[in-house]
Amino acid sequence: MTETMTRYHHGDLRAAVLRRAEEVLRESGTDALSLRGIARDLGVSHAAPSAHFRDKNALFDALAVAGFRRLGEVMDAALATRGSLTDDLVTFASAYLEFATDNPALLSVMFARKHSETSGAEIAEAVAAAFAHPTALLTEGQARGEVVDGDPEVIGVTVLAAIQGLATFVGSGFVTPEQSQRMLEDVVATLMRGLAR
Amino acid sequence: MTETMTRYHHGDLRAAVLRRAEEVLRESGTDALSLRGIARDLGVSHAAPSAHFRDKNALFDALAVAGFRRLGEVMDAALATRGSLTDDLVTFASAYLEFATDNPALLSVMFARKHSETSGAEIAEAVAAAFAHPTALLTEGQARGEVVDGDPEVIGVTVLAAIQGLATFVGSGFVTPEQSQRMLEDVVATLMRGLAR
DNA sequence: ACCTGAACACCGTTCAAGT
DNA sequence: ACCTGAACACCGTTCAAGT
Numbered sequence: 001m002t003e004t005m006t007r008y009h010h011g012d013l014r015a016a017v018l019r020r021a022e023e024v025l026r027e028s029g030t031d032a033l034s035l036r037g038i039a040r041d042l043g044v045s046h047a048a049p050s051a052h053f054r055d056k057n058a059l060f061d062a063l064a065v066a067g068f069r070r071l072g073e074v075m076d077a078a079l080a081t082r083g084s085l086t087d088d089l090v091t092f093a094s095a096y097l098e099f100a101t102d103n104p105a106l107l108s109v110m111f112a113r114k115h116s117e118t119s120g121a122e123i124a125e126a127v128a129a130a131f132a133h134p135t136a137l138l139t140e141g142q143a144r145g146e147v148v149d150g151d152p153e154v155i156g157v158t159v160l161a162a163i164q165g166l167a168t169f170v171g172s173g174f175v176t177p178e179q180s181q182r183m184l185e186d187v188v189a190t191l192m193r194g195l196a197r
Numbered sequence: 198m199t200e201t202m203t204r205y206h207h208g209d210l211r212a213a214v215l216r217r218a219e220e221v222l223r224e225s226g227t228d229a230l231s232l233r234g235i236a237r238d239l240g241v242s243h244a245a246p247s248a249h250f251r252d253k254n255a256l257f258d259a260l261a262v263a264g265f266r267r268l269g270e271v272m273d274a275a276l277a278t279r280g281s282l283t284d285d286l287v288t289f290a291s292a293y294l295e296f297a298t299d300n301p302a303l304l305s306v307m308f309a310r311k312h313s314e315t316s317g318a319e320i321a322e323a324v325a326a327a328f329a330h331p332t333a334l335l336t337e338g339q340a341r342g343e344v345v346d347g348d349p350e351v352i353g354v355t356v357l358a359a360i361q362g363l364a365t366f367v368g369s370g371f372v373t374p375e376q377s378q379r380m381l382e383d384v385v386a387t388l389m390r391g392l393a394r
Numbered sequence: 395a396c397c398t399g400a401a402c403a404c405c406g407t408t409c410a411a412g413t
Numbered sequence: 414a415c416c417t418g419a420a421c422a423c424c425g426t427t428c429a430a431g432t
Contacts (some may be wrong), residue, residue, distance in 0.1 A: 165358030194391020
């Protein structure tokens, strides 16, 4: 009976489901993600994942949290070395867009509007952590007198929104990945300089 | 046999499917949208819609085109009367965010990354039309000497990206609709003035 | 051309039962 | 606590057949 060997006692099924779900998301997109398919891939019964994720939305919530944590790590790594403010903003934007290009399905799961009450707080925390580093750029810029005064949260949301919007345009195909590097520099330049003459 | 009366010959099933799909999207979200459910609601067989939409993605593509056309109409109506450039940008942003708040599921369908080759061109056209009016604000601002020189497309993408990003934040619940009016004004102010001191 | 009805291969979710 | 296996009510898609 070699069949039953690996069936029971998977070790950490929850982590295995999450890992496999991220793979499917990256390789085949959201539509291809099914609990039954993941269970099949992992060699457990189709109902096994429900012991760890109440329903499919709970899995999506967990993927969102994991996504923001990974995004935070990417940000920290990208902004480990600093240059001028403009350079740092371009670095931030590049890292964000690269993440968005590499994980388009995950990004849309992260920003899906259906997170449950319970996981909402956990996600909010992960979001704050992911954006802490880029937001700090502006606070430090203000301290050096390079950035206009004002609530850094207010200024930060503009920068984050512009980059997130650009990521959406790239993700939806209205902007090609080839154009994106150019556009990202233009967007940062426009943000720095302002619209008013 | 009163049952068979309205079954055949629906008139314009394609338009009816689109209309009902938009309703379901607004009332119950993307997950609740099924071809079979729509067919049921319209009193036709479950396979009838396939005569008008090759598959579910084709329906999503058609919804995206319809969505951008409606967004364009909203833009035109909102920007029919003009004020200062800042006021006009706030008006544009408000109209966009209101559309996003009223149709969150539709907006994510519009920016979903899976439009087919064939409908891609049609969607791109609808996107261009939807954003023509707001982009014109900047061109006219340049003509009046109120906006910095440079390719209006480049400046436009920054503005559009910032508003789209804010719409994503509102849609995902990271920003509440109550905060959004305040934030939108802050974002426009930051865009106008720039980050550099 | 437009639609029906049956068929196929999937889903998510629930739940008694096993270890 | 963790997992299985059967069951239920759905899906999307295809396809011969009808009008």
